[in-house]
Amino acid sequence: MVHLVSLLRNKELPGERVYHEAYAKSKIGVVFWIITERCNLKCIHCYRNAGIEGQEGPPIEKAHQIIEKINTLGRTLIFVSGGEPLIYPYIFDVLVELKRNGHRVILSTNGTLINEEVAKKLQDIGVDYVAIPMYGEEEFHDYITGIKGSYRKVVNTISLLRDSNVNLGLKVTVMKSTLPHIDYIFDFAVKNNVKLLYLCDFLPKGRGTNLSREIPTKEDWRSMLIRLTRKVLDNGYDIELDIGLHPSAGVYVLRELGAEKILDSLAKSNRRFASEGRGSVTISPNGDVSISEFLTNIKIGNIFQNTWEEILSHPLYRAVGDSSNLKGRCGQCPYKHVCGGSRVKAYYYKGDLLEEDPSCLIN
Numbered sequence: 001m002v003h004l005v006s007l008l009r010n011k012e013l014p015g016e017r018v019y020h021e022a023y024a025k026s027k028i029g030v031v032f033w034i035i036t037e038r039c040n041l042k043c044i045h046c047y048r049n050a051g052i053e054g055q056e057g058p059p060i061e062k063a064h065q066i067i068e069k070i071n072t073l074g075r076t077l078i079f080v081s082g083g084e085p086l087i088y089p090y091i092f093d094v095l096v097e098l099k100r101n102g103h104r105v106i107l108s109t110n111g112t113l114i115n116e117e118v119a120k121k122l123q124d125i126g127v128d129y130v131a132i133p134m135y136g137e138e139e140f141h142d143y144i145t146g147i148k149g150s151y152r153k154v155v156n157t158i159s160l161l162r163d164s165n166v167n168l169g170l171k172v173t174v175m176k177s178t179l180p181h182i183d184y185i186f187d188f189a190v191k192n193n194v195k196l197l198y199l200c201d202f203l204p205k206g207r208g209t210n211l212s213r214e215i216p217t218k219e220d221w222r223s224m225l226i227r228l229t230r231k232v233l234d235n236g237y238d239i240e241l242d243i244g245l246h247p248s249a250g251v252y253v254l255r256e257l258g259a260e261k262i263l264d265s266l267a268k269s270n271r272r273f274a275s276e277g278r279g280s281v282t283i284s285p286n287g288d289v290s291i292s293e294f295l296t297n298i299k300i301g302n303i304f305q306n307t308w309e310e311i312l313s314h315p316l317y318r319a320v321g322d323s324s325n326l327k328g329r330c331g332q333c334p335y336k337h338v339c340g341g342s343r344v345k346a347y348y349y350k351g352d353l354l355e356e357d358p359s360c361l362i363n
């Protein structure tokens with residue numbers, strides 16, 4: 001996660017504060033909980049290949065055990081996602097329990113299953129953020145999700161949640177085909193009081209395996225990053241640009257906008273954009289724990305079988321969190337301790353978690 005606007009404005013988002021406090025206390029700051037593999041949409045690029053089949057999610061007793069285990073970490077930042085988490089039969093019990101225990105909870109949903117009643121429930125529970133995808137105008141959005149009418153549902157959801165005072169984030173996967181729609185999504189977000197726009201790089205995995213033509217170029221990323229950041233800063237907009245799967249975006253933007261000093265202070269405080277091995281864990285529906293939501297195949301333990309200590313002592317977790325182990329251009333890079341490169345892309349494209357990030361925007 002790279003929060004470009006907060007970095008440039010020298011601010012800390014509430015979620016970042018929770019992350020850093022939890023990390024200092026228990027060495028885990030953020031938990032991604034994939035609560036179900038099932039989804040009612042058929043997005044063409046879904047890296048999890050989620051659909052109506054797949055694991056429904058843990059029975060409620062097991063879900064409570066997972067929450068108890070998370071509680072031992074103290075207050076953390078928790079992303080509840082899927083699949084589509086609102087398909088999971090005990091989702092509201094889980095959200096209530098997580099909030100009751102003081103966690104900062106973000107619900108990552110496709111936004112199509114939220115009606116007035118659900119919006120009210122989410123407000124009453126006190127979910128801190130709801131993140132919803134938008135890929136562009138109606139026809140294009142429905143093409144990407146594979147379901148006609150999904151755009152209209154998302155727009156309706158946004159208005160219901162806004163009226164219920166639930167914080168909103170929009171998320172989009174940056175692909176060759178979504179690039180021409182990014183400014184539409186940005187403008188939509190600003191107009192609708194959405195406080196965060198999550199721009200995640202495309203990984204040709206799962207249903208996206210055969211879509212390598214959709215991988216954006218480095219120049220696509222560079223021009224989009226500078227254009228959107230300038231739009232926010234020049235207009236004084238209150239919106240965060242959160243960059244996923246692209247740690248070097250932080251280095252690139254800070255350098256381009258003459259804010260390199262911020263990189264020095266981040267390095268001194270031992271903060272790194274690439275969160276793999278740095279207090280971020282992912283829990284799958286069966287309780288397996290991995291280093292990233294994109295690499296659930298790399299198991300470092302199981303929530304029911306291992307202690308947190310055992311999980312965090314896994315050699316892969318430890319190796320990936322230490323930037324002095326990096327290889328190739330990342331290994332030689334003066335920014336490796338603050339950037340770290342995408343460990344997901346290093347593994348996916350080079351077959352080695354410690355290899356260089358081939359999508360680096362600097363080198």
Ligand code: SF4
Nearest residue numbers: 330333336339341360
């Ligand atoms: S070479 Fe690696 S560590 Fe350096 S900026 Fe690029 S991705 Fe980051």
